[in-house]
Amino acid sequence: MSDEDRRDSLADQAAAWVPPWERPRPPAAEPDTADATSEVTVPSPATDDLAAQPAVQEPVSAALPGDLDRAEPDRAESERTESDRAEPGRAEPEPDEPVVGEPSEAAGVPRRQAAGRRRVTAPPEPAPELSDTELRGALEAILLVVDEPVSELVLAQVLEQPAERVGPMLDEIAAGYTAAGHGFELRRAAGGWRLYTRPEYATYVERFVLDGQSVRLTQAALETLAVVAYKQPVTRSRISAIRGVNCDGVIRTLVTRGLVEECGTETDSGAFLYKTTTLFLEKLGLNTVDELPPLAPFLPDDVEELADATR
Known part of the structure; x- marks a missing residue:
């Protein structure tokens, strides 16, 4: 055969050559239950002289259907693990706290559905209404x-x-x-x-x-108590000026009896202020000090003249 005929023959063979991915695949053989894999031959790509050289058969492992099902989750798990390693600053998700009054994951509710829910506390039961x-x-x-x-x-x-x-x-x-x-x-x-x-x-x-024993307030104590009741809050010096005598001892007596108490200090002088107590109102049968009787009917007619004389 001449060189020219050989070139024509090679050209015809090259034109008639079909790539492997376009060739029809032979039917796969039924896998044996005893073996995990079976070998399937696939023709390899052609070299310089595709028609002249026999096709090389390469073994390819075909997994069983059950193995494919098990392989998919493993691959997804490996991809997720690699992505987690690629992000070192990524924080691990914290476990969700159980939601009060709602089903938990143990009861069949997925944790994703429970995430984001606010904690709900049951309101206290109202007290029964009395008749x-x-x-x-x-x-x-x-x-x-x-x-x-x-x-x-x-x-x-x-x-x-x-x-x-x-x-x-x-x-x-x-x-x-x-x-x-x-x-x-x-x-x-x-x-x-x-x-x-x-x-x-x-x-x-x-x-x-x-039973024959009575404890009464002295006249000085009654007068001092009256001044505190009508002028409260008032200082000791003011009480002494109204009564005209020193009233320190009387004030201590009234405080000991629980009829008068301290209620702060005066802004200008810093002296203690005094007022009547709840016990005072209770003893007199009053609800507030506003119920005290007015002093006008008990004042003398020449009160202004007396005030001017004392000055």
């Missing part, structure tokens, strides 16, 4: 043991009832005692409520309590 009979009895029981007037707000907080019910119930109890003619009454004093004996039975109560 009128129970509320009346509870108020009477508390008022029997108190040693000082108690306000409506405190009673409402103790009984866990609205203050709108406590006030009218106290008025109803007080009216009931008065209508029934009991020897005691319920009345307001010093900003609160307390049980007191009725004035018409004061003689018998005094006889029982004092």
Whole structure:
């Protein structure tokens, strides 16, 4: 064969050559259950003389369907691990806190669904509302043991009832005692409520309590207490100027008895200021100092002349 014929033959073979990726693949053989893989031959690419040289067969491993299923998650896990290593500043996700009142992951709810939810706390159960009979009895029981007037707000907080019910119930109890003619009454004093004996039975109560022994305030103490009551807050020097005598000892006596107390200092001089106490209001049966009787009816007619004479 001449060189020219050989070139024509090679040209025809090259024109008739089909790339491997366009060739039809032979049907894959059924894998053996005993072996994990089976060899499938695929023709290798051609060299310079593709038609003249026989095709080289290369073994390719074909995985079983079950192995493919197991391989996909492993590859995804490896890719995720490599991406986490590539970001050194990336913080590890913190475990989600359980949400109160909502199903957790153990109950079948994915953690992604629970993320972002706010913690919910159950509100406290409201106290059961007392009937009128129970509320009346509870108020009477508390008022029997108190040693000082108690306000409506405190009673409402103790009984866990609205203050709108406590006030009218106290008025109803007080009216009931008065209508029934009991020897005691319920009345307001010093900003609160307390049980007191009725004035018409004061003689018998005094006889029982004092039993012949009485502790009375001196005239000087009564005058000093009156000045504090009407001029409060007031300093010792002001009280002494009004009375015309030194009243330091009397002030100490009134403070010891609990009728007068300190309430700060004067801005200019720094002297202590004094005012009456809750015990003073309780002893006099007053709710506030505004209920004190006015002084005008008790002043002499020539009070201005007396004031000018003292100057």
